[in-house]
Amino acid sequence: MIPLELLALLAALGAGMFGAVAGVGGGIILVPLLSVGLGVPLHNAIAVSLLGVIAVSTTATANYLEAGLVSRRIGLTLLVSTALGGIIGGFVAGFVDARLLAALFGIVLIAVALRMLFGREPLEPATVDDLGPLEFDAIYVEPRTGEEVAYRVRNFGIGSVVSIFAGMLSGLLGIGGGVVNVPTMNSLMGVPIRVATTTSTYMLGATAAASAVLYFSRGEVEAALAGAVVVGSVVGASVGARLHHLLPQRALTLIFVGVAAFFALQMLLRAMGSGA
Amino acid sequence: MSAQRPPVRLTARALTLGSLTAAALLALGLALGVAGQTGIASLIGNIGVAVLLATPVAGLLATWSELRALRPTHAWLAVAVLAVLTLATIVALAARA
Numbered sequence: 241m242i243p244l245e246l247l248a249l250l251a252a253l254g255a256g257m258f259g260a261v262a263g264v265g266g267g268i269i270l271v272p273l274l275s276v277g278l279g280v281p282l283h284n285a286i287a288v289s290l291l292g293v294i295a296v297s298t299t300a301t302a303n304y305l306e307a308g309l310v311s312r313r314i315g316l317t318l319l320v321s322t323a324l325g326g327i328i329g330g331f332v333a334g335f336v337d338a339r340l341l342a343a344l345f346g347i348v349l350i351a352v353a354l355r356m357l358f359g360r361e362p363l364e365p366a367t368v369d370d371l372g373p374l375e376f377d378a379i380y381v382e383p384r385t386g387e388e389v390a391y392r393v394r395n396f397g398i399g400s401v402v403s404i405f406a407g408m409l410s411g412l413l414g415i416g417g418g419v420v421n422v423p424t425m426n427s428l429m430g431v432p433i434r435v436a437t438t439t440s441t442y443m444l445g446a447t448a449a450a451s452a453v454l455y456f457s458r459g460e461v462e463a464a465l466a467g468a469v470v471v472g473s474v475v476g477a478s479v480g481a482r483l484h485h486l487l488p489q490r491a492l493t494l495i496f497v498g499v500a501a502f503f504a505l506q507m508l509l510r511a512m513g514s515g516a
Numbered sequence: 517m518s519a520q521r522p523p524v525r526l527t528a529r530a531l532t533l534g535s536l537t538a539a540a541l542l543a544l545g546l547a548l549g550v551a552g553q554t555g556i557a558s559l560i561g562n563i564g565v566a567v568l569l570a571t572p573v574a575g576l577l578a579t580w581s582e583l584r585a586l587r588p589t590h591a592w593l594a595v596a597v598l599a600v601l602t603l604a605t606i607v608a609l610a611a612r613a
Contacts, residue, residue, distance in 0.1 A: 298531040298532075299532070312527075319593075324600060327600070450601040453609075468546060
């Protein structure tokens with residue numbers, strides 16, 4: 241195997257594992273590794289990275305669904321908002337200063353990360369008998385302890401509106417949705433971080449596929465590189481999904497906060513004109 | 517809140533089958549490319565990409581099938597997601613044409 245594909249496979253393996261654990265898909269790591277680290281042209285790096293995100297999403301979601309950790313009801317509802325936001329973003333792209341938007345998003349993301357790091361655990365009433373009538377309330381089995389955990393979803397309307405903005409940001413800034421999905425569900429809506437990360441992973445596959453079709457239709461997917469990235473992502477996501485079950489919720493929060501901080505830095509650098 | 521959980525197996529199997537088939541095809545294409553069979557390698561690789569792109573769609577359809585009995589509203593959300601994403605793709609393709 242030629243070195244570039246081997247290196248891409250290893251990069252995708254690490255990104256896939258990390259992306260499955262944090263609920264962000266892995267593109268945030270893979271795109272800079274491929275473009276800056278391995279010299280792949282940026283548009284090709286983004287194209288194969290989107291395929292890697294689809295592979296991570298589909299592989300890890302199958303595992304998370306079997307474990308009862310995905311809220312498809314929340315995921316599907318937010319996906320409609322996110323996709324609508326993507327369409328709106330496409331129409332307003334010409335009227336928005338992307339650098340100002342990147343700066344604002346970077347600052348907001350730092351604030352959200354700090355809230356997740358130092359704020360109280362957003363989990364609300366937590367006995368199975370105490371569940372309210374809202375359809376989005378749910379129960380999952382905590383994989384580390386085997387205990388049933390009930391959670392109550394709050395601020396669903398606000399969360400849906402935020403998801404529209406997430407979709408817009410995704411189109412305007414070229415970012416993946418996971419970095420917005422996870423804090424929206426966890427910090428704003430009270431979904432436990434374990435379910436927020438798995439539900440985000442579930443959501444990413446469909447949105448990444450919609451974007452990847454555009455790159456594929458323009459012939460920007462290099463098949464050999466895609467092969468290496470997808471194989472690496474599938475293996476990495478399989479490992480990451482198993483690791484996700486073993487990690488305590490606090491560790492998942494810390495990992496996500498690290499991702500958010502890295503991402504915020506990228507956005508602020510972009511706003512100052514020195515980022516990719 | 518309904519205590520009965522909708523099944524997940526069909527969606528999980530659709531996603532697993534899709535991702536593994538796509539990975540196998542792309543790996544085969546990669547191997548053939550390394551062996552110098554670039555024409556067939558590219559064809560198989562492109563089929564692998566197409567399978568991967570179709571996998572989330574298959575997952576959403578499987579979700580619709582699994583949810584429609586117990587949670588019909590949410591089942592139709594899966595169809596709505598497919599419709600909106602299809603619309604988004606068409607709009608984006610048209611805008612860039």
